[in-house]
Amino acid sequence: MRFMTSLIVASALMAPALPAFAALSGYWDSTKILHAILGDKRLADALKQQPIERIEKTADGYEVSSQDCMVQVKVDSILPDHPGPTRHTIRIGKGHCR
Template sequence: MMKATSLIVLALCSVSFPGDAPAALSGFWDSSKALHAILGNNDVANALKQQPIETITKSGSGYTLTSHSCTVNVSVSRQAPNRPGQDRITIRMTREKCR
């Protein structure tokens, strides 16, 4: 009797969850993915005049990076994938200022 009940519960669970759920990242991994996209971008490196990064600060829609003499604001947007998996991250520099 117990085995039959277990099989029924298992069958109901498989019907209740027919497809894969989109993968959600924890806050750490989500921000890590965004920072990797920013730090791997040549335009950001050039905007900072290839100087070492001194600070990275979270801003409203992205991050602010500063080097010795430059500041760059980078907006981060996420697009849901067409299939199960992680969001696709795109970045755009919104402001660049060097002294």
């Protein structure tokens, strides 16, 4: 019985040292998506190379706007079938300019 108690205590003390396999927090997950969007050459082309003035979250992804143009960016999230981060794919829409 004493050995079993020692084993349980030792296991409980070692548990925090194990690597975490949780998904990223919402903040870090969204930064990964935004970096991917902002780093995509198609976004710059859709905005006619104009500076970005606004990024707004939508139901399907993001709306990115410059002074004269706006483009919809769709984000598809793929939940992993094992522990690890969520994967995302982005689709840059056609830019709409005035």
